[in-house]
Amino acid sequence: MKKSFDKGFVTPHPVFIIATYDENGKADAMNAAWCGQVGMNKLSISLSAHKTTQNIKANKEFTVSFATKEQIEACDYVGIVSANKVSDKLEKCGFTVTRSDKVNAPVIDQLPVAIECKVIELQEEFNETRVIAEIVGMKADESVLTDGKVDLEKLHPIMFDTVALCYREIGASVGGAWNAGKKFE
Ligand SMILES: Cc1cc2nc3c(=O)[nH]c(=O)nc-3n(C[C@H](O)[C@H](O)[C@H](O)COP(=O)(O)O)c2cc1C
Secondary structure (H helix, E strand, O other): OOOOOOOOOOOOEEOEEEEEEOOOOOEEEEEEOOEEEEOOOEEEEEEOOOHHHHHHHHHOEEEEEEOEHHHHHHHHHOOOOOOOOOOOHHHHHOOOEEEOOOOOOEEEOOOOEEEEEEEEEEEEEOOEEEEEEEEEEEEEOHHHEEOOEEOHHHHOEEEEEOOOOEEEEOOOOOOOOOOHHHHHO
């Protein structure tokens, strides 16, 4: 028998590390889990008032890297501390950056995959800013590619468990998409 709840939730969430430049060209990064893909080439991210939110409003360009198991402490740290209070936030957790050649935004050197985004729309709703952005490119370290494609078994992305409030790793493939269901055809 199923128990009935008055509240529901979606879990797990991918963990995005958003990287931006401020008006002086200083890099910042933050952890964002209230996000997802919209259609084939767009993202939606819900942001409260952060330094990153100011930077995105000013610059309209950013990158999103996938948080990894190897960098879990740094990925969590950028979600705890604001660049509004700690100006050397990235240096403190060991993140260095390289400027993207496609967008005016930093790519975090220690995270193997970054997608490059340009803002399409900023929606002010429910006391937050919903960023809708187009994915215009991607940078991926050779070390996480198999046959030229990003391989999650090499990348080790972490997911955010909104119930237990922890990060989880992803397990092995358990069946092919558009394939496992063919059993019932
Ligand atoms: C697991 C986790 C998920 C988070 N997800 C979001 C999010 O989706 N949206 C948001 O506005 N803040 C989110 N935060 C909070 C920001 O990452 C945090 O306030 C950060 O310090 C902002 O940094 P900044 O002011 O330098 O941009 C999250 C934090 C953690 C630890």
